[in-house]
Amino acid sequence: MRLIGFAGWSGSGKTTLLARLIPVLVGRGHRVSTIKHAHHEFDVDKPGKDSHTHRVVGANEVLVSSANRWALMHELRGTPEPDLPELVAHLSPVDLVLVEGFKRDHHPKLEIHRAEVGKPFLHPDDPYIVGIASDHALPESPLPVIDLGDIEAIADFVDQHAAPLDGIAWRPPSGQSAG
Template identity: 40%
Template sequence: MHRPTWKGRVRCSPPKPPVARPPVFIGIVGWKNSGKTTLIERLIPLLVRRGLKVMTIKHTHHELRPPDGKTDGERHARAGAIKTIVIAPGAWEMSGRRQAGAPPELAELSPHVAGADVVIVEGFKSAPIPKIEVRLEASPTQNPLAPHDTRIVAVAANYRADSAGLPRFDLDDAEGIAAFIAALAK
């Protein structure tokens, strides 16, 4: 009986698991009541349908509210975000559960967003991430952010806003904005 030998053969290592890509962060910024949360609610399911895992991080200047079905974090979760993080003055929560300690800075949240393909960040106007500026014609504050922030990569407005040479989307074109974000995530 002939027995095979390993002499002269190359041993194969087990395949290495694929390295997880860090998620793409995209900010949705604008002045108060410009439609940021509503746009995010519309974008999340469109991105999920494209096969992307979406998480959200929201910055608020208000105190955290107890869950009542109407908080922005709950709205993000209902839209399909797999995790929501809300940062408030002196407190923070993940998926509706208050976390111990002082609220982390945006850059310190990386371990909490592992597993996401896209992290939509609401607020954090000065964060060093690519952002889409939301403008609403009826907004009492009309000062555009784009001319002063080189990290703004597109403008979404409900009027013919000057986009300073950046891609401009109609605020109702959630499909187009989702496609733009999905392209950044590839």
């Protein structure tokens, strides 16, 4: 399994990019999984569903299964949030793991940058950013720059820069969250 992250400020288009990129990578024969870091209060379950009731009344884990899919929900109940390597360990083997978020972790990342967001670049402070996908031309960059609209070029970049799991240092700088 190989892994690469997609880092950028909120509104930069990370999710939109992944929605366009995943079909291209799958079309190239890759099996792809994703990990997305979310804010504290996200929920994939709905009130009124049996699984939600099981979880709310105290179950640590609830696994829901059907003929089409299964999902495992795990309540942390005050325990620390798992780090990225622990989450990756829960995945079934695939060719590529695409990570959205976890921008402070030590894995190769493609920075997603849109001028209209008005935020500074992340790469000057993150040595794990190995390239930039941007919606505007950049004057001189120490990193490869890809047009954010060129999905085939981004897929090529992912193929070239995704790192084998055993080659990733994993640990974020002390005192920083997964964000």
